Amino acid sequence: EAQVTQNPRYLITVTGKKLTVTCSQNMNHEYMSWYRQDPGLGLRQIYYSMNVEVTDKGDVPEGYKVSRKEKRNFPLILESPSPNQTSLYFCASSSPRTGRTDTQYFGPGTRLTVL
């Protein structure tokens, strides 16, 4: 089944404790992206990647890191999480046949709470 998977789905952590949220897609998509969703603010793009070893900042990249060593994986790293990073995070990927910012396929989301 074609899908985007994220792990973990739920995470409660404490300020300053490094964490990684994994994202994997099995559709051979070149483009992958991370978003955070907060009440009243909609979805905001954190980072995106056009292809392996190519990443770019979205609108809210501060406090986050990403890497794209393989086409299928695009982990989101929080080196020193803070309470303002408490949010619902979504990973998405896009087909190379239809353009980089065409139809996005979303993962199920990761709900992160930073205490």
Added chain:
Amino acid sequence: SQQGEEDPQALSIQEGENATMNCSYKTSINNLQWYRQNSGRGLVHLILIRSNEREKHSGRLRVTLDTSKKSSSLLITASRAADTASYFCATAAIGNTGKLIFGQGTTLQVKP
């Protein structure tokens, strides 16, 4: 920066009625997309309309795009209770091929 602004923020209708949601944006776009999100879940792509298209249909969905007014509308005809969800527009700006900017969404409630 917020590209897509949606209107209304919330909409409540009876089953069988039509629902219309609007999206306005600021810069020239490559395409505009509409997504649906059921409570707390991942977004599901509904329809994409390119900047050179004016109208597109998919089942009970009809999307229009007016690039001169920088606006789009999503019409859901003959709504069902299962259409209850949040709906988001997203724009891909020309020149920023990697960035996709979402609006804040319209929450639709369809009462049975």
